[in-house]
Amino acid sequence: SYTEGQVEVAVRSYFPLPGTLLQQALRQGTPLHVADVPGTAAANPRYRFLAVLAERGMNAGIFLPVTRQSPVPGVLVVASRQAGAYTPEHLELLSNIAHLVSHSFGRTVRLADQSRLAAIGEFASGIAHEIRNPLATIVLALDYFKKLELPGSGAKRAELASQEAQRMARLLEDMLLYAKPLELDLQPLDLGQLVREVLDSEQDLARKPGQQFRFNGSSGAARILGERDRLIQILVNLARNACSASPDNGLIDWSVQENLSAGTLTLEVRNGGEPIPPELLARITDPFVTTRSSGTGLGLSIVKRLVIAHGGELQIHSQPGEGTRVRVTFPTTLR
Numbered sequence: 001s002y003t004e005g006q007v008e009v010a011v012r013s014y015f016p017l018p019g020t021l022l023q024q025a026l027r028q029g030t031p032l033h034v035a036d037v038p039g040t041a042a043a044n045p046r047y048r049f050l051a052v053l054a055e056r057g058m059n060a061g062i063f064l065p066v067t068r069q070s071p072v073p074g075v076l077v078v079a080s081r082q083a084g085a086y087t088p089e090h091l092e093l094l095s096n097i098a099h100l101v102s103h104s105f106g107r108t109v110r111l112a113d114q115s116r117l118a119a120i121g122e123f124a125s126g127i128a129h130e131i132r133n134p135l136a137t138i139v140l141a142l143d144y145f146k147k148l149e150l151p152g153s154g155a156k157r158a159e160l161a162s163q164e165a166q167r168m169a170r171l172l173e174d175m176l177l178y179a180k181p182l183e184l185d186l187q188p189l190d191l192g193q194l195v196r197e198v199l200d201s202e203q204d205l206a207r208k209p210g211q212q213f214r215f216n217g218s219s220g221a222a223r224i225l226g227e228r229d230r231l232i233q234i235l236v237n238l239a240r241n242a243c244s245a246s247p248d249n250g251l252i253d254w255s256v257q258e259n260l261s262a263g264t265l266t267l268e269v270r271n272g273g274e275p276i277p278p279e280l281l282a283r284i285t286d287p288f289v290t291t292r293s294s295g296t297g298l299g300l301s302i303v304k305r306l307v308i309a310h311g312g313e314l315q316i317h318s319q320p321g322e323g324t325r326v327r328v329t330f331p332t333t334l335r
Helices: 021-028 037-043 048-055 088-146 154-179 191-201 228-245 299-309
Strands: 032-034 060-065 075-080 187-189 212-216 224-226 251-259 264-271 313-319 323-331
Touching: 021 032, 021 048, 021 060, 021 075, 037 048, 048 075, 060 088, 075 088, 088 154, 154 299, 187 228, 191 212, 191 228, 191 251, 191 264, 224 228, 224 323, 228 251, 228 264, 228 299, 228 323, 299 313, 299 323
Parallel strands: 212 251
Antiparallel strands: 032 060, 060 075, 187 224, 251 264, 264 323, 313 323
């Protein structure tokens, strides 16, 4: 808070969000002009923040959402004691200032977040390395016990323990892959041909009865700059997720389409399974967020990281009756 030329560092106030102008400004994403602060506050008891402005003698105010480029939503409020102080020109100027604040604040938050994630990644990588060797020994021991004729439910318990140990091993590998710095060896690649090769060689990914891959595309389209092994990791992770979400006898559609005017190549993977809940969809690429009880929650996080490293963009759409559609767009290079 900055009032009368002074910074009010001690001001700490908390306001409920539902049904308020703060919430309205955040939802609309556009500046909200309140020409009569005292009258508007008196007419609606929920507007407690506006009441505080009125108590300070403010008669006009503008709510400026700073959400477009900022990972943390907020509202910048400018108020005046003069009634009718803000003209359309003032509103346009302050809106531009809000965009600058949003960009600067968002950049600061992202830099702090990157530093935090780097520290977490280094710690997780160290822990994963320490666990991997003893876990490999446990897996070998369980494989040995599975071959023996164990009494009672011993065989079933050994099988369950082996499955859980293998799941932990996959989680550790995913953690190491997610935390490891990326250094790509980029080469011109035919994405359509690579998709066809992966689908032909990874048919066992379709584990549910009757599941099938269907590819709509051809080789020879515009090429992208990519590292073959990393792109295969992207494709395999997308295939696993699609197969897990798709029902028995489900058809999983793959397509590669070129956009000449935009200079892009888009890979789309579509399955007709149950949609991702809206509350999860917004966070589905965050680490350790998953819709599967047996999933590691790192598959799509790794995909997003690899896609961005290739200069691409990842989009995920999920609707009832339509299933889930994953789109990965890469910039093209020369044919």
